[in-house]
Amino acid sequence: MVCKRIIPCLDIKDGRCVKGTNFIDLKDAGDPIALAKFYSDNGADELVFLDITATEQGRDTLYDLVFEVAKVIDIPFTVGGGISNPRVVEELLKRGADKISVNSSAFKNPKLITELSGNFGAQCIVIAIDAKLINKQWIVHLVGGKQTTEKNLFDWALEAQNLGAGEVLFTSMNNDGTKNGFANDALHELNSLLQIPVIASGGAGTMTHFLDTFTKGKADAALAASVFHFNEIKISKLKRFLQEHNINIRPVYND
Amino acid sequence: MKIVVIDYGSGNVQSVQFSLQRLGYNALISSDQNEIQSADRVIFPGVGHAHTAINNLKKNNLVELIKQLNQPVLGICLGMQLMCNQTEEGNVKGLGIFDTCVKKFQDLKVPQIGWNRLSSSSAKYHNNYVYMIHSYYAEICEQTKASCTYGINYSAVLQKNNFTAFQFHPEKSSQFGAKLINEFIIQK
Numbered sequence: 001m002v003c004k005r006i007i008p009c010l011d012i013k014d015g016r017c018v019k020g021t022n023f024i025d026l027k028d029a030g031d032p033i034a035l036a037k038f039y040s041d042n043g044a045d046e047l048v049f050l051d052i053t054a055t056e057q058g059r060d061t062l063y064d065l066v067f068e069v070a071k072v073i074d075i076p077f078t079v080g081g082g083i084s085n086p087r088v089v090e091e092l093l094k095r096g097a098d099k100i101s102v103n104s105s106a107f108k109n110p111k112l113i114t115e116l117s118g119n120f121g122a123q124c125i126v127i128a129i130d131a132k133l134i135n136k137q138w139i140v141h142l143v144g145g146k147q148t149t150e151k152n153l154f155d156w157a158l159e160a161q162n163l164g165a166g167e168v169l170f171t172s173m174n175n176d177g178t179k180n181g182f183a184n185d186a187l188h189e190l191n192s193l194l195q196i197p198v199i200a201s202g203g204a205g206t207m208t209h210f211l212d213t214f215t216k217g218k219a220d221a222a223l224a225a226s227v228f229h230f231n232e233i234k235i236s237k238l239k240r241f242l243q244e245h246n247i248n249i250r251p252v253y254n255d
Numbered sequence: 256m257k258i259v260v261i262d263y264g265s266g267n268v269q270s271v272q273f274s275l276q277r278l279g280y281n282a283l284i285s286s287d288q289n290e291i292q293s294a295d296r297v298i299f300p301g302v303g304h305a306h307t308a309i310n311n312l313k314k315n316n317l318v319e320l321i322k323q324l325n326q327p328v329l330g331i332c333l334g335m336q337l338m339c340n341q342t343e344e345g346n347v348k349g350l351g352i353f354d355t356c357v358k359k360f361q362d363l364k365v366p367q368i369g370w371n372r373l374s375s376s377s378a379k380y381h382n383n384y385v386y387m388i389h390s391y392y393a394e395i396c397e398q399t400k401a402s403c404t405y406g407i408n409y410s411a412v413l414q415k416n417n418f419t420a421f422q423f424h425p426e427k428s429s430q431f432g433a434k435l436i437n438e439f440i441i442q443k
Contacts, residue, residue, distance in 0.1 A: 002369040002387065002405055040429070045370055071273050076386060076427045096269040098388075098427065121303040123366045123388045166366050197368050220369070250370040250384045253430070 003250045004214050004242070005045040005221035006235055007199065008228040010035060012051045012081075015061040033068050039228070040073035043235040043252030047073070048101070048169075048223060051081030052144075063091055070096025078126055080169075084112070086119055093120060101126040101169060104142040107149065107156065110163055117164030125167075126199075127160040129153060131186070132173040138186055145173050153186065154193055161196050168194060169223065171201040179205025179227070187217030199223050207233060207241045214247050258282040258440065259294035263315050265308035265333065266300035267426070274426035278437050286315045295326055296440055301333030305357075305391075306345030308333055322350050328418050329439050335413060335420035336391060344391050353413045353420065355396035363406045365390040371423075373411050375401035379438075380412060383431045385423035387411075393422065 010032055011018050017032045036047055049069070051062050066079055079092050080101030089100050100120075106112050106127055116125050130145050131138040131153040138153035157168050170190060172183035182203045191198050197220035200213045204224035213219045227233045236252040243249055258275060262268050262284045275282045282298070283290060291297055299321060301308050312318050321328070321338075330338045339349045342357035349357070360367065368388050375381045380401035392409035395402060401412035403422070413420045419439060425432035 002367050002371045003384070005369050067269075070270055071276070074274060074277070074427060074429050074433055076388070076424070093267075094269060096267075096273060098267070098270070123302070123368070123390070167368060195364055196366070197364050220364070 001248055002220075003045070003248050004219070005199075006043070006210070006238060006249075007046045007048055007221055007223040008039050008044050008235075009048040009050060009201070009223050009225045011225065012049050012053070012062070012065065014053050014058055015065050018052070032065060033072060035229075036069045036077070037072045039235070040075045043239055043250075044075060045250055046075060046221070047077040049077060049079045049081075050101075051079065053081070059088065063095055066092055066097050067095040080126070080128055084109075086115060089116055089120060093124065099124045099126050099167070101128045103128040103130065104147075106160065107140065107142055107151075110159065113160055113163040113165055117166070122164050122166035122196075125165050126169050127157070127165040127167070128169040128171070129157060129160075130171045130173055133183075133186075141173060154189060157190055158193060161194050165196060167197045167199065169199040169201055172203060175203030176201070178203055181205065181209040182213040182217055182219070182222065184213055184217035187213060187219050191218040191220075197221065204233075207238050210238060211242060211245050211247065214242070215245075256280065256296070256440070257294045258296045258298065259291050260284045260298045260300065261291060261317065261321075262286050263308070263311040263317060265303050265311050267302050267424075268300060270424075270426045271298055271300050271331070274433060274436055275440075278433060278440070280440060286317065288316065288320055291317070291320060292324070297321075297324055297326060297328045298331065299328060299334040299338070300331045301335075301337060303333065304345060305333060305336060305342045305347045308337060309347045309349075312337070318350060322352060325417060327439060327442060329436075330413075330418070330420035331426075332389060332422060332424060335422055336393060338413070338418065338420050339393050342391060352418050353393065353396065353398050353415060355394050355398070355410065355413070357391050357393050359391050360406060367405045370428075371403045371405065371411075373401045373403060374408075375412070377401065385411065385421070385425070385428040385432060387423045389422060
């Protein structure tokens with residue numbers, strides 16, 4: 001069967017990695033290309049680049065970055081952040097991105113999902129959803145969590161799937177940054193509801209958290225940033241731990 | 256050594272070209288019939304929808320041309336599926352190089368996204384992990400050289416004469432994928 005995936009996430013601003021990293025063996029921790037290569041060579045199954053640049057000029061920097069990243073890594077990668085039109089998607093895929101993630105723009109204009117899926121195939125359209133538990137309801141938030149909506153996570157995820165999304169990336173705002181574990185109850189419900197893969201995001205702090213999100217949350221993949229960037233969890237060690245707990249995972253050979 | 260990656264508007268040509276560059280090869284990306292025919296190695300990639308892809312092939316007059324190639328040809332992902340007899344995706348008739356049909360995964364999450372392990376009687380493939388991203392699969396047939404399991408067993412590698420095809424993306428399958436691409440290029 002298909003393996004569970006471990007996905008480091010890199011936040012990019014103006015072509016540079018933000019949120020510090022403390023790899024001992026990387027001279028320039030802010031260089032996304034060096035970081036991408038490091039992860040690719042050390043057992044990551046996929047990468048996600050989240051562009052937090054708002055300007056048009058930044059978009060050109062992002063295009064260059066995608067091209068340079070695709071040159072050096074031999075695992076798949078997803079690019080997301082402020083993408084709202086098919087032309088940008090085309091430019092990113094042309095430069096070697098494998099998947100595109102859309103968030104607020106798809107929520108505001110759901111037809112975009114169908115359009116992108118029709119043009120480029122469902123397999124490269126990831127719907128990213130940020131949600132927060134408010135009065136026992138998982139409420140979808142937009143613009144990096146700044147703007148609240150009236151919509152429920154599960155309703156929106158199902159709608160996005162039916163419109164043509166190939167994968168869902170769910171970030172729990174309650175768990176994000178806490179290092180207390182993923183939102184496994186919500187993930188379990190999401191995974192029971194959907195017929196497309198679900199990536200868990202937000203809350204990774206220990207190796208057990210990854211195990212729990214695969215067993216209790218039934219997630220297909222788990223995404224994390226700081227635990228990897230700060231070398232708190234080494235991917236090779238995490239993968240050995242998961243294998244010991246009977247999780248189907250791609251082993252790291254060059255460990 | 257002249258390597259041509261067929262560009263018919265439905266392929267991840269950039270990633271394939273980069274993977275060749277990492278191995279030290281230069282590839283020409285082209286839809287030109289003469290360029291393809293005169294190549295020593297031909298790579299036939301593909302992503303997206305089978306219906307769009309076959310129409311793009313037809314538009315470029317490449318259907319008959321690919322079937323008649325004598326040099327080593329490597330199909331990747333949708334490229335491989337189009338080399339089969341028939342695909343359920345848009346009910347498209349394929350090139351018929353491989354004697355099998357392409358069907359949609361039933362009662363499973365689709366697309367299948369991620370790394371899966373190959374099974375094969377050949378040590379070249381057996382127990383190695385490759386990156387898959389697809390909703391349709393080629394049924395097991397006589398030309399199946401390696402298989403994978405996703406609910407059912409399906410063809411991960413097909414081979415017949417000069418034609419080899421991978422359901423997975425070798426250009427995204429880490430060191431093992433690079434090794435396969437290299438072996439395809441250096442074969443005698």
